[in-house]
Amino acid sequence: MALNSKSSHLPPLPFKPKVVNQTILDLSWQDKNIENMIGATQVPLGVAGPVEIPDLGKFVVPLATTEAALVASVNRGLKTLRQATHLQIAVRYAGMTRGPIFEAGDLKTAIAAGRAIKTKLVPLFKQRLKDISQHTNLIKIQTQVLGRYLFVRFRFDTDEAMGMNMTTYAATALSEIISRQLGLKLTTVSANFCSDKKLSFSNFFFGRGYQVWLEAVISQNSLKNILKTNIDNLVKVYQQKIWYGTSMAGGFSFNAQVANVIAAFYLATGQDLGHVADNSQATLVMEKPDKDLYLSLFLPNLNIGVVGGGTKLPCQKEAIDLVLKGLNSEYAGKKSAVLASVLAAAAAAGELSLLAALSTNTLACAHKTLSGYGKGDK
Amino acid sequence: MALNSKSSHLPPLPFKPKVVNQTILDLSWQDKNIENMIGATQVPLGVAGPVEIPDLGKFVVPLATTEAALVASVNRGLKTLRQATHLQIAVRYAGMTRGPIFEAGDLKTAIAAGRAIKTKLVPLFKQRLKDISQHTNLIKIQTQVLGRYLFVRFRFDTDEAMGMNMTTYAATALSEIISRQLGLKLTTVSANFCSDKKLSFSNFFFGRGYQVWLEAVISQNSLKNILKTNIDNLVKVYQQKIWYGTSMAGGFSFNAQVANVIAAFYLATGQDLGHVADNSQATLVMEKPDKDLYLSLFLPNLNIGVVGGGTKLPCQKEAIDLVLKGLNSEYAGKKSAVLASVLAAAAAAGELSLLAALSTNTLACAHKTLSGYGKGDK
């Protein structure tokens, strides 16, 4: 909404978007980002950090959220990470995926087709992709058979875009080749074998978008001074919450609040929020191997881009620029990978801070203070 | 962001929020919704619908998103649902949960404590809750034991609020009673036994927030005229994508794009976006029992409120009001339940529309047209 009207943030019904004040609300958005546009939703944007990541730079983390304490929590965690005696981040780009399903005449035809797709059709695929887009390159093809059905999981390098749509176009084109060359019938280009926005172990194992690993070593002093806790309590909460609690609840996301940080960062930087569903399946490690805290976080699939989709919108673009402002000048890799790394740091910070609060049973207090609780229930 | 400055949507660094133009950006937000605020992120807001829900009213669905085609997709689905020969929605409020973990002296003490918590401590709990908040009522207590550890899953009625924070305060208070009365040691008030923002089968089975069931019967004509498909193709895609595809990918969310619709609706109405992670585990049914399409959607845990958190912000509040404007005047239930119902209809619409597009292999086309693809990769 965010309209200038004194009495309302909403235009009068029936919707006539043309009355909207364009200095605030850019109606060109609805050409590419939305339909039936009636305004814009404003979400508070805060910043946490900075955090210095070896070889990459020193970054501020934009987070858009309506949940009190989240930015403060990440900020506190990043402050702790800044004092880490050791911090490493590794990134692997798995590529964006689409998983069509084909129907073959029978089982053995399906199996043979799976083999052909991974071998002799590859040159045809590559030729076709060249015609479609200079930013969509085939990385890998995985197949699986169930009876006469053949599943294919295409993985594309979509350059600096998150690339879901590019991947759909490309997978559609390659599926036509498969149908034509092998006589299979395409049922659908997206058969949940992708998997898109549904938590799945295929995304966990093979990755989708970026996989990021982070590790840090944090001294007892930092824990005491910043997080007001100690290693033993922290590791105890970690063990009981992350492993015992998650497994006893029948869960598969062994972390504390990664979904919160991903949602806020994705919102701020124009990513697709549906990906919170699967991207949040992350694995946290906290140990006391010696006297310091050993922390690691594994994020198996992060769907992040710096072009396309919501990243083109002005607020979102500026938030991306705000992050990238901290990038070392000699960095030559993908900027999307930088965003994924910064997000990993923020997510790890969120884990540290929340588990620290939980270890001292001060979570309720933090929320009360930061959200003004007591002045009225919420 | 959303600042008036000509050259930038962002304030100059270092951040001085005070320079922000307050007619646009309400700085009072940072008292309750965020910290380190530097602006606001604007996300395009569109509407889909309306949809008429028996006994409730006729509703417009606000969706905030940056993903082209989403609003159009839900809109097309809702148009189809409007022609349904049968539409039913049922809602159950499971209550908001927190799941602390306690350490007992030994296994049998933990088991005995679990029993005491569900029986003799209940009056103490209720008394204590009365002192804390008139909006937080204990609905149910579930317990589980693992060795000497006792997990408790409190379920609270938090009235019209999503209630996560209220639940944290209440669970903290009740945990103190448990510690004091039974001599158990509280490790942490939130032990992933809740489970909050992590997909889990406890949320799926027992519910968290609202559970919503929707069913509709749709004629072949509607499918043909609006969705440009037919039942046989639709059911074929359904079966192969939702069941074969999801299971072969090691997934647990048997639907197509529920996460997309939840994310856009939550963003528009000020809900907590981290909940996309678990709330999106929904189960879709599509059948051809006779000549019409039978459709049902089960959403096992929707964390929705109309007070507290982001619902207080102006754009979000107006979006909620926009929905509730359609409510029948005689309706006497919770307004949060209405939002949950409307979301269910929107989610079902999204399923219908996407599966229809997938059944005719026109998904790529729809995205190309709606996102302006071809004018430049994205």
Added chain:
Amino acid sequence: MALNSKSSHLPPLPFKPKVVNQTILDLSWQDKNIENMIGATQVPLGVAGPVEIPDLGKFVVPLATTEAALVASVNRGLKTLRQATHLQIAVRYAGMTRGPIFEAGDLKTAIAAGRAIKTKLVPLFKQRLKDISQHTNLIKIQTQVLGRYLFVRFRFDTDEAMGMNMTTYAATALSEIISRQLGLKLTTVSANFCSDKKLSFSNFFFGRGYQVWLEAVISQNSLKNILKTNIDNLVKVYQQKIWYGTSMAGGFSFNAQVANVIAAFYLATGQDLGHVADNSQATLVMEKPDKDLYLSLFLPNLNIGVVGGGTKLPCQKEAIDLVLKGLNSEYAGKKSAVLASVLAAAAAAGELSLLAALSTNTLACAHKTLSGYGKGDK
């Protein structure tokens, strides 16, 4: 097989069971336990233990297996448990389940039927059960709705039998009442909502058959003298194998070799071996809270009986008697519960011993020695 013929353990084809020497092979088995019987398979039977369980007695553990080292492994673990400074076992009988699915006219009818089944139909159910069997009593009814489908999960007390068949008869009878009284159509009496012989979180949460919790505290000395390891190594292997390894492999059974022990104990005592599939989803805890090892094992569903099925066969019956010989004379509970407790002790012993071997990297050695490896590959 196990026939007396010199040249073969098998009767000549075509099968003429009558030539079988009945002093060895009791052909009456095929009336109740099998069809097309051609002989009997002999599996080596060993014993481990004894183990003393507080309040129950002192038990020998029969294990039938062809896997070298398994009995030795459990035996070594039980030796360690005998030195435990603390050992507790708790048992809960959840009852045997069947989960039919019904089709109602629509969603709301399905929901209303679910309520009726849990309330007003209960007296009819109880009356009907009285007519069927004096050993099948209704414990609990759980329901779930998906569209117009209603799932029911009946839990029956089947006395000393594992009770799957009794439960099928009872559920069939009660399903007829449901169909007749409520006008629902029964699709099938066993809709995988039971769940029978498929790992499922409903069995994990609600139990099926027996749920057993065991805890023990073991001194460093015992670990050193018997298991040749120390707590720190043991806990390190535990953490990395059970939590990190299982979760990174996409697994849900957080233990080491519970399936092995269940299979061998079930085979020896005439239980249904298909239940290894779900019964083996157990959760192990190993910690070093202070200077001793804290161990606990949670077995959420054990389908064990002492009458019916394979328990009537002579070898199996004697193995059960061998266990029960150790029972305290004052024990008044179910004997099946005793077997479940003894199995839990054996399973915990197997965990201890295997993790100890893994912690010193001597697993390969143990297998080589015990299986005669080196004299020829296997």
Added chain:
Amino acid sequence: MALNSKSSHLPPLPFKPKVVNQTILDLSWQDKNIENMIGATQVPLGVAGPVEIPDLGKFVVPLATTEAALVASVNRGLKTLRQATHLQIAVRYAGMTRGPIFEAGDLKTAIAAGRAIKTKLVPLFKQRLKDISQHTNLIKIQTQVLGRYLFVRFRFDTDEAMGMNMTTYAATALSEIISRQLGLKLTTVSANFCSDKKLSFSNFFFGRGYQVWLEAVISQNSLKNILKTNIDNLVKVYQQKIWYGTSMAGGFSFNAQVANVIAAFYLATGQDLGHVADNSQATLVMEKPDKDLYLSLFLPNLNIGVVGGGTKLPCQKEAIDLVLKGLNSEYAGKKSAVLASVLAAAAAAGELSLLAALSTNTLACAHKTLSGYGKGDK
């Protein structure tokens, strides 16, 4: 047990195995297959079939079980499969796995080590394996990193053996090379990353042992004459039980009774019964594409061998021979693969027969008749 003594099947306590009548019970077993042997458990052995598998032969299926109706059920299903108008079976050998975990100095060292293991260490691995066993060949190496921990999943071709022990020896030897060459510390050679006897999605995706796919087309007449059902009822039960029921119960094994058939076949042929836990995660497809029934079954990991372990024992060896007697003389592949194929046919038969019984709600009747129920509860 299976002893000749008139009054008991068990030797007198304390156990003196030497008194056992060796013509029946071969005490040499305890050298290689068990410890503390006191006798042998006899389990009724029945046969089902035969079933003809294209290119392989015509096979009888030995099943050892104490559960009435199981052999009859498989037999009925195989009779139906014999009338199939189309039957195909495909087998892939994924190899036997072990999954050690290593501790590196830090994350990036772990990642680099993972790369080295898959490239430059391979020649060392192959050399070492040559020294260990001529029957253990390295097929593939998969790695995964979690913080400073490196998981490796070795896949070995273990020739005609199921090969778990061979794999342990080999993985131990290769792990020593890794430790020595790369300076990593081996925590344990079996880190549940294998995964052994625990259901896991890594086994489901990558396979462990054999992966088998079966498909068949069955006419309406066969369904009517043999299974006393029709396609529509069968497919309805299939859909509601296998997909709706399993998913609503939080299960991951989308089949009916594969665990039963695996357990009985493994017991008869001397396989390791602990593998029922993970091997039973199979996916069933039943459709009515046209007028006939289309059936497929996918068994993602079957751990079967014809040498080593229990396959050496006389009854078990004869059961294997009984199967292999049906093998075409020109077959040149692995005999273990034949057993896996025959098991797949038996498992598919069990699915057909049980679902047919469930579709006519005659399961209770079948059990009553075959188990003599009514003569006394069980």
